[in-house]
Structure formats: C-alpha cells, structure tokens
Amino acid sequence: MDAIQGIGFDLDHTLAIDNHLERVAFLRLLKSVSSRGGRVLGTLSDQIDGIDRLLQRQRNGEFTIDEAVRLFAAERGLPNGDWFVESFREIAVGSVEEFLVSLPGVDQTMEELQKRGIQVAVLTNGWNPLQKRKAEQVGFRGPVLVSSEIGERKPSMAAFERLLHVLGTETRHTCYVGDDPHDDITGAQAAGLQTVWIDWEGRAYPDNVPRPTHTIRAFPELLEFVPQCVRAS
Ligand SMILES: [Mg+2]
Known part of the structure; x- marks a missing residue:
C-alpha cells in the first residue's frame, strides 16, 4: 500500500455532529x-x-x-x-x-497529522458559511472545500479532483476519510484514492458498494495507517 501523504476529510458525522x-x-x-x-x-x-x-x-x-x-x-x-x-x-x-460536537480525538489526531507532515483538507457537501464555520469550530486548520462554492458534489470525480489539487499530493498517496459508504467511499475510490470508512456508530457496511481500504471505529485509529514522518517532496 502506498504511504499516505495527504488526507481529505468529510465533515458531518466524520469530524463532528451538528445535532440537526x-x-x-x-x-x-x-x-x-x-x-x-x-x-x-x-x-x-x-x-x-x-x-x-x-x-x-x-x-x-x-x-x-x-x-x-x-x-x-x-x-x-x-x-x-x-x-x-x-x-x-x-x-x-x-x-x-x-x-456542534467534535468526534472524540479529532483535535489530537489533527495535531499529530500536522506533526507528521501530512497535508489535510476538508471536502464537504453543504453550503457556506455554515460548513466553514463548523470546520473552524472543530479547530480544523487547512483548506475547506464546500460543494456550494466549488460547484461539485461528492460522489462526483470532479469533487475529489479538486481535493487532490488543493492537497497537492498524488492520488495513490492520498486517502479520504468519511462516514458515508456511497458519497465518501465509493466516490473517493472511483477517483483512485485510498479510503477510510469511519464507523463510530457501529453500522453494517452495505453489500452493494465497494469496500473501503480501511475501517476505523474511532478517529485516532487513523494514525495507524499514516507514516510517522512524510518526506518533503
Ligand atoms: Mg458525512
């Protein structure tokens, strides 16, 4: 498996919940x-x-x-x-x-990813300024791509191409983390990214969509797939 250098994140139900x-x-x-x-x-x-x-x-x-x-x-x-x-x-x-309530461990995991030199960005379906405000509240420091602004929605390949452009990492060295098997996992895999399904709610993964590269139950488990240090390219 190619070493991860960049990670894109879904926002809702991945970094935080907004309680309707x-x-x-x-x-x-x-x-x-x-x-x-x-x-x-x-x-x-x-x-x-x-x-x-x-x-x-x-x-x-x-x-x-x-x-x-x-x-x-x-x-x-x-x-x-x-x-x-x-x-x-x-x-x-x-x-x-x-x-808004952040998922447990999001803060510390993001801090650790930054230390390891991993590029991060959010790619979310939604509207601004709501999504940007949520990302700010979570303490996310990095680009936030919102469908209402970029004019592309997940699961379209174009949305993930925008993400890759912003991360500046090669597709094979990039993964996408999300909770939605269709929009997040299927979309990102079709665009050639590695995928991490975050299943903090203990749901069953549907049979009719491609399996993610990894499944995690808690946010900090993400660090297990990420190298300790990324060499500057
Ligand atoms: Mg989501």
Whole structure:
C-alpha cells in the first residue's frame, strides 16, 4: 500500500455532529411564518417530518439551501422568501457554537497529522458559511472545500479532483476519510484514492458498494495507517 501523504476529510458525522441544527433553524422560523401572516398547518411532528424531507432533498442536490428556505416559506403561503433566507442563514450559522460536537480525538489526531507532515483538507457537501464555520469550530486548520462554492458534489470525480489539487499530493498517496459508504467511499475510490470508512456508530457496511481500504471505529485509529514522518517532496 502506498504511504499516505495527504488526507481529505468529510465533515458531518466524520469530524463532528451538528445535532440537526438546520432542522432547528427551520423550526425557529415557524414563529415568524405565523407573525408574517403565513400558515402553519399540522402538528410539530408534521413540521419536523416536512423539514427533514426538505433538507434531505437539498442534501441530495435537488436545490440550494436558499431555494429550500424559499420553498419552505412558499409552502406556508409566503411567496417572497427573502427575509426567511437571511434569517435561516443567520440562525443556522449562529447555532454552530452551541450545537456542534467534535468526534472524540479529532483535535489530537489533527495535531499529530500536522506533526507528521501530512497535508489535510476538508471536502464537504453543504453550503457556506455554515460548513466553514463548523470546520473552524472543530479547530480544523487547512483548506475547506464546500460543494456550494466549488460547484461539485461528492460522489462526483470532479469533487475529489479538486481535493487532490488543493492537497497537492498524488492520488495513490492520498486517502479520504468519511462516514458515508456511497458519497465518501465509493466516490473517493472511483477517483483512485485510498479510503477510510469511519464507523463510530457501529453500522453494517452495505453489500452493494465497494469496500473501503480501511475501517476505523474511532478517529485516532487513523494514525495507524499514516507514516510517522512524510518526506518533503
Ligand atoms: Mg458525512
């Protein structure tokens, strides 16, 4: 196996969990929907289901986060969603400090990778400034590539090519660490990278997608696959 010189990381559920902060930001907007003359129909549970479906469609790349917020407002009888777009962004980004929790060992592992001379970058599907704010909160020091800005989403090969460009490492000396078998592992392997599946939740790896190069249960296990020192090229 070729020695690792560069590592790309997924963000959500790999470096940190955000405790549904986008769902909560939408729920907080419901009060404004009522005060602005919109309709809030159904129970809280119905609202949560609707919001989660909307966020899932957005995460699948069907529309941008701003379009999701406009749709949310329009579905409740408020076709001009400008105010909601601004408010949603403000609430979501402002919630990061309170909601985001890093995975155990992320800090120390990143510090050790830096000592060993490993290049690191984040490649995440999501929107800015939310994802950059999350990376900052985790204490990640390195480039953060966000799909809304680079115009490419995982699992596309183009997204991983952008990552390789930023890391400046050869494909065979690079690995990608993520929790999603499809977007992270299949995508990175198709682009020729080594892969590390982080399974801190103890899930079963699906049968219908390529196996990762390595599986780890806790973040610091990553150091086992990384050389003690990388020679400057
Ligand atoms: Mg993830």
